[in-house]
Amino acid sequence: MFRFPARRAQESRITHEDLNVAGRTVEITRRPYKRSLGLTLRMNGKICVSAPKGVSSSKIRDFVLSQEEWIKANLSRYENVRRAYPKKRLVEGEEFLFLGQAFPLTFEPCTGQPCFKIRDGKLVCGVRREIWHCFDPHQPHPELLSSLALFYKKKAREILVKSVRDFSERMALYPSGLSFRAQRTRWGSCSSKGRISLNWKMVIAPPEVIDYVVIHELSHLKFYNHSAAFWSLVETQSPNYRAHRDWLKQHQFEADFLASESELHPSDDIA
Numbered sequence: 001m002f003r004f005p006a007r008r009a010q011e012s013r014i015t016h017e018d019l020n021v022a023g024r025t026v027e028i029t030r031r032p033y034k035r036s037l038g039l040t041l042r043m044n045g046k047i048c049v050s051a052p053k054g055v056s057s058s059k060i061r062d063f064v065l066s067q068e069e070w071i072k073a074n075l076s077r078y079e080n081v082r083r084a085y086p087k088k089r090l091v092e093g094e095e096f097l098f099l100g101q102a103f104p105l106t107f108e109p110c111t112g113q114p115c116f117k118i119r120d121g122k123l124v125c126g127v128r129r130e131i132w133h134c135f136d137p138h139q140p141h142p143e144l145l146s147s148l149a150l151f152y153k154k155k156a157r158e159i160l161v162k163s164v165r166d167f168s169e170r171m172a173l174y175p176s177g178l179s180f181r182a183q184r185t186r187w188g189s190c191s192s193k194g195r196i197s198l199n200w201k202m203v204i205a206p207p208e209v210i211d212y213v214v215i216h217e218l219s220h221l222k223f224y225n226h227s228a229a230f231w232s233l234v235e236t237q238s239p240n241y242r243a244h245r246d247w248l249k250q251h252q253f254e255a256d257f258l259a260s261e262s263e264l265h266p267s268d269d270i271a
């Protein structure tokens with residue numbers, strides 16, 4: 001008889017529901033082995049509660065209301081971040097970061113599917129000739145966002161593969177595998193088996209910052225920690241690594257437009 005592994009069986013008993021608390025939608029996730037209530041606030045304003053199976057809605061409501069001050073304070077803090085990084089709109093002239101430079105978007109007719117390229121200091125979007133006559137470049141075109149993300153992803157792979165190849169040679173450190181992801185909060189990681197995973201969204205960063213992330217992960221092949229020895233190895237290849245680390249911290253939300261689900265903006269907030 002076929003049985004699900006224990007973990008799958010547990011996951012299948014996880015349930016989701018929405019609850020209205022004082023005019024706000026709270027997303028509740030119930031887990032079989034959860035013992036207490038927990039609250040998380042997402043950057044995009046989503047309020048999430050994880051709860052044990054049998055807890056009543058009124059108990060959850062009381063719990064959320066008891067956290068009201070904390071929720072309010074953080075929602076307004078997040079609101080400020082959202083204002084500092086408004087949702088990118090695919091309209092003529094909107095600027096997009098690529099390799100640390102801002103490129104204004106422009107449109108032109110093309111044959112075939114919508115495609116993006118960088119040309120003469122601009123991010124050029126080709127729009128199918130058949131619809132060009134009714135295409136308004138000053139109206140937002142959220143339907144082009146997935147092609148834009150594909151363009152960035154493709155470019156990122158080329159750039160990152162080259163950087164890994166170059167610095168592997170220089171440092172004589174070779175990963176056992178390389179993969180690309182779009183993590184929410186990490187730029188790269190290195191497993192204990194020597195597999196390196198890189199966040200392709202970092203292609204918004206200047207080349208030396210990208211190289212720093214690669215050097216950082218390659219250095220983990222020698223030191224699986226963040227010891228002084230690890231940082232001095234990083235420094236041999238990336239003398240300004242502190243500035244690059246700061247760049248990534250300061251620009252952590254700049255790549256939000258490439259995320260399949262925005263970390264910053266509510267999903268019903270149409271561009």
Ligand SMILES: [Zn+2]
Nearest residue numbers: 216220225226
């Ligand atoms: Zn590290």
